[in-house]
Amino acid sequence: MTIDPRSVVYVAGHRGLVGSAVRRRLEAAGFSRLIGATSAELDLRDRDATFAFLAEHRPDVVIDAAARVGGILANRDHPTEFLSDNLRIQVNLMDAALAVRTPRLLFLGSSCIYPKYADQPIRESSLLTGELEPTNDAYAIAKIAGIMQVQAVRRQYGLPWISAMPTNLYGPNDNFDPASSHVLPALIRRFHEAASTDAAEVVLWGTGTPRREFLHVDDLADACLHLLEHYDEPEPINVGVGTDVTIRELAELVARTIGYTGTISTDPSKPDGTPRKLLDVSRLSALGWKPGIDLADGVASTYAWYRGQLGGAE
Numbered sequence: 001m002t003i004d005p006r007s008v009v010y011v012a013g014h015r016g017l018v019g020s021a022v023r024r025r026l027e028a029a030g031f032s033r034l035i036g037a038t039s040a041e042l043d044l045r046d047r048d049a050t051f052a053f054l055a056e057h058r059p060d061v062v063i064d065a066a067a068r069v070g071g072i073l074a075n076r077d078h079p080t081e082f083l084s085d086n087l088r089i090q091v092n093l094m095d096a097a098l099a100v101r102t103p104r105l106l107f108l109g110s111s112c113i114y115p116k117y118a119d120q121p122i123r124e125s126s127l128l129t130g131e132l133e134p135t136n137d138a139y140a141i142a143k144i145a146g147i148m149q150v151q152a153v154r155r156q157y158g159l160p161w162i163s164a165m166p167t168n169l170y171g172p173n174d175n176f177d178p179a180s181s182h183v184l185p186a187l188i189r190r191f192h193e194a195a196s197t198d199a200a201e202v203v204l205w206g207t208g209t210p211r212r213e214f215l216h217v218d219d220l221a222d223a224c225l226h227l228l229e230h231y232d233e234p235e236p237i238n239v240g241v242g243t244d245v246t247i248r249e250l251a252e253l254v255a256r257t258i259g260y261t262g263t264i265s266t267d268p269s270k271p272d273g274t275p276r277k278l279l280d281v282s283r284l285s286a287l288g289w290k291p292g293i294d295l296a297d298g299v300a301s302t303y304a305w306y307r308g309q310l311g312g313a314e
């Protein structure tokens with residue numbers, strides 16, 4: 001299924017890590033009729049406003065990259081908002097898209113939808129086979145509901161909507177706030193500040209032993225376009241790189257990239273989360289897609305981007 005570059009594409013959440021990368025990828029592919037709205041302009045939790053926006057623009061394609069997103073502590077400490085906001089955002093968006101019969105929609109979930117102790121690497125068929133990781137169960141349940149909504153619309157209305165489940169992402173426009181960010185931007189900031197101040201020690205949350213898989217967001221954006229053109233099944237499809245590292249290994253890579261030579265220690269009073277969540281990407285590979293940015297290069301370019309954002313504030 002080729003997507004005509006003259007299509008009207010609504011990227012919900014276009015200023016975020018994922019949405020901004022998807023926009024860049026679509027622009028590079030010649031799409032010129034991209035629409036978007038900030039959360040201040042259109043709060044997707046507002047059902048009437050969301051219906052009015054979709055009725056006005058009638059997009060050919062909707063990519064849902066709008067969500068309340070955060071790292072392990074933000075998820076653990078704000079389950080109410082992670083459940084309620086995400087349910088409302090995705091239900092309103094998909095109901096409004098259904099009302100105007102949007103022909104193609106991509107819903108983005110996350111690898112945290114799978115059971116905490118799923119067999120590794122995690123196949124899509126692991127969904128709903130075991131207990132969730134408690135630090136992000138509220139968020140995961142919202143995302144699982146989104147997958148179900150896509151499947152229900154496909155079954156009842158025959159629209160070729162799809163869901164993709166990315167692994168942990170990073171890249172430009174990530175959230176670098178120490179309290180609410182994911183691990184990779186958190187470590188870039190912490191090691192940068194430690195190197196700048198000659199700090200003797202950098203402390204990692206948790207034990208440093210959990211394993212995570214990291215995908216550069218430009219690769220995810222490329223995969224999103226590939227899926228819109230090549231994937232049309234009700235099951236969600238995993239998007240990852242197929243390899244993972246321990247958090248300590250990630251920290252050592254970030255330290256090397258930044259030139260930090262002090263001690264790296266751990267704080268086991270902070271949660272580890274799930275011990276491992278490596279995605280099985282064989283279904284995506286069979287569609288002819290593979291990632292292009294390796295982790296060391298991706299960390300280096302993201303660090304360069306971060307420094308660029310600091311400008312004169314360093």
Ligand SMILES: NC(=O)C1=CN([C@@H]2O[C@H](COP(=O)(O)OP(=O)(O)OC[C@H]3O[C@@H](n4cnc5c(N)ncnc54)[C@H](OP(=O)(O)O)[C@@H]3O)[C@@H](O)[C@H]2O)C=CC1
Nearest residue numbers: 013015016017018038039043044065066067069110168169
């Ligand atoms: N980051 C990661 O590691 C991963 C992310 N994902 C998924 O990718 C998607 C995007 O995540 P990511 O880009 O990282 O998140 P970001 O926080 O970077 O971006 C989220 C975007 O959602 C928008 N948004 C939030 N709330 C609302 C609202 N009420 N109304 C309208 N827009 C809203 C924000 O808009 P504004 O800027 O205008 O406020 C923001 O641009 C999510 O579905 C997430 O689950 C999946 C796996 C891993």
Ligand SMILES: C[C@H]1O[C@H](OP(=O)(O)OP(=O)(O)OC[C@H]2O[C@@H](n3cnc4c(=O)[nH]c(N)nc43)[C@H](O)[C@@H]2O)[C@@H](O)[C@@H](O)C1=O
Nearest residue numbers: 071072075110112136181182183186204205206271272273
């Ligand atoms: C994408 C995914 O993101 C979340 O899950 P997570 O993978 O556990 O996310 P995380 O990136 O925050 O942590 C990864 C690991 O890293 C360790 N860690 C060390 N030091 C820091 C640190 O400084 N910050 C953070 N955040 N983590 C740290 C941390 O203790 C953990 O062991 C979900 O809530 C869910 O929202 C989701 O879908």
